[in-house]
Amino acid sequence: MKRFLDEDLRQAEFRECDLTGARLVGVVVQDVVIDGLVSNLVVNGVDVAGFVEVELDRRYPARPLLRSEDAAELRRGALEVHEGWAETVRRLRRSPGLEHESVNGEWSALQTLRHLVFVHDSWFRRCCLGSSAPFTPMGLGIDGIDPQEQGLDPSADPTLPEVLAVRDAQTAELETWLGSASTELLAQPAAIPDNDLWPPYARGRSVRQCLGTVLREEFEHLRFCVRDLDLIEHPTHV
Numbered sequence: 001m002k003r004f005l006d007e008d009l010r011q012a013e014f015r016e017c018d019l020t021g022a023r024l025v026g027v028v029v030q031d032v033v034i035d036g037l038v039s040n041l042v043v044n045g046v047d048v049a050g051f052v053e054v055e056l057d058r059r060y061p062a063r064p065l066l067r068s069e070d071a072a073e074l075r076r077g078a079l080e081v082h083e084g085w086a087e088t089v090r091r092l093r094r095s096p097g098l099e100h101e102s103v104n105g106e107w108s109a110l111q112t113l114r115h116l117v118f119v120h121d122s123w124f125r126r127c128c129l130g131s132s133a134p135f136t137p138m139g140l141g142i143d144g145i146d147p148q149e150q151g152l153d154p155s156a157d158p159t160l161p162e163v164l165a166v167r168d169a170q171t172a173e174l175e176t177w178l179g180s181a182s183t184e185l186l187a188q189p190a191a192i193p194d195n196d197l198w199p200p201y202a203r204g205r206s207v208r209q210c211l212g213t214v215l216r217e218e219f220e221h222l223r224f225c226v227r228d229l230d231l232i233e234h235p236t237h238v
Contacts, residue, residue, distance in 0.1 A: 015105075016143075035224075060223070066215045069208065071183045074215070078178055081218045082171055088225060089164060095233075099160045103231045107140075112225050113163045114140035118152070119217045120170040122198045127210035129177070130191035136166055141198065150198055174214070186211065 041049045057063050062084075065077030092099045092109055099110040107115065118139030125131040137153035147154045186208035202210055 013105075060219070062219060066212070066219060069183065069186070071178070071181050071186060074181075074186075074211070075175075075178045078174065078215055078218075081215065081222060082175065084222050084226075085167075085171075085218070088222065088229070091229065092160065098229065098232065101232050103228050106224065106228050109225050109229065110158075110160060110163060111140055112221050113160075113167055114138055114156075114158070115142075116218060116221060117163065117166050117170065118150075118198075119214060120174070122150075123202070123210050123213045123217070124170075124174060126197060127190045127192055127199070127202050127205070128207050128214075130193060132193040132195065135197070138163065138166065145198060149196070 038052060039049050040047060041052075062077045062080035065073045065080070068074055068077070088109070099113075100108050102108040102111075117136050118141050121133075121135040121139055125133065134151040137151060138156045138158045139150075139152050141147055141150060141152055186206065188207050190202060190205050190207050190210045192203055
């Protein structure tokens, strides 16, 4: 166990760290930002995680819909998220070049959109549709994935219109499929092709679980993208 005693951790950044079971005792916690999977977070004797979940659901009505097991509610939630992305795309188009800007070491809007291309190919087409088609080369994976093994092009440098053309086709594909998907279909085991493409740990999951990953990625990355665009365009007001 690592122990930090009388350390000055002001302005420290913890990225992709596992802080499960961590104890912060006698600390000064001011102007701190936490983004991640938060549960059982006790602050001065109060578990605040539940309050955070309630507030997030209030701010984002699509969020509880995306947790539903009902196909109709999932369709409504997905539509709300897609409408949010449509508004964000309009925002990017009003400010050419904004899609390439980033803040605090996060992905730019264009990189985020390219990552969602990869998410759709892997978690939806492969896991929900059982497709063995190659992934879209412009897609952007996560750290730890060999892009060439997944058919991705590490040198790809697509423009915003090129990425949006792919995204539009993928969004239409997902909405069309969801339009006829039943709750019974969602409960079936995911028919994942027998190859080594991403994600390797999806076998044994249901269609609903794999779809849930797609929708959560769409929602969370939309939230993060809007947050970062606000910081870029209005740095003194956020």
